[in-house]
Amino acid sequence: MTTRTAAERKADAKAQYNAFLAVCPSHQILGRVSGKWVALVLSALGSGPDCAGDARPMRYSELARVLAGVSPKMLSQTLRSLERDGLVSRTATATVPVTVSYELTALGLSLHHTVHQLKLWAERHRDDVAAHQDRYDAT
Numbered sequence: 001m002t003t004r005t006a007a008e009r010k011a012d013a014k015a016q017y018n019a020f021l022a023v024c025p026s027h028q029i030l031g032r033v034s035g036k037w038v039a040l041v042l043s044a045l046g047s048g049p050d051c052a053g054d055a056r057p058m059r060y061s062e063l064a065r066v067l068a069g070v071s072p073k074m075l076s077q078t079l080r081s082l083e084r085d086g087l088v089s090r091t092a093t094a095t096v097p098v099t100v101s102y103e104l105t106a107l108g109l110s111l112h113h114t115v116h117q118l119k120l121w122a123e124r125h126r127d128d129v130a131a132h133q134d135r136y137d138a139t
Contacts, residue, residue: 032085037078039115040067045088045104046112055109057091057101087111 004012019026032038044066046055058066064075079102082088087108093099104112 029085032081033087033111033115035078037067037070037074038082039118040070041075041078041082042087042104042108042112043116043119045102046109046116055104055112057103059099059101063102082108 017026018024019030021027033042041063044063045058060075060079063079064070064072067075070078079088079090083090083102086105088102089105091101091103093101
């Protein structure tokens, strides 16, 4: 084993939590939670099906209706990924057919507030962004 100086150990420790560096674990987490469908699933689960702010469990079919345009495969992959990361819990109830619901965990709820604000920003500023794109494309 090689001996490292205190400065090297300090630099390594600092690099572990610098999201600008590709080797940082937080860099990888940002990549996982910054996708469009992740943000929309977290926002939907935290706001309820009518976006009224009532976080509650939702069934897969409810989520699919709220998230118009998501394919079944993408929704399943996104939910599985969020469950693996500890942001969403999946509950299966023994009925015929089996009832499966998804709910934000405490960790997911803490991220919900951030991504919901991003969703609201996108809704408020879509016309501004489109106008800027049109001006840019015209030049």
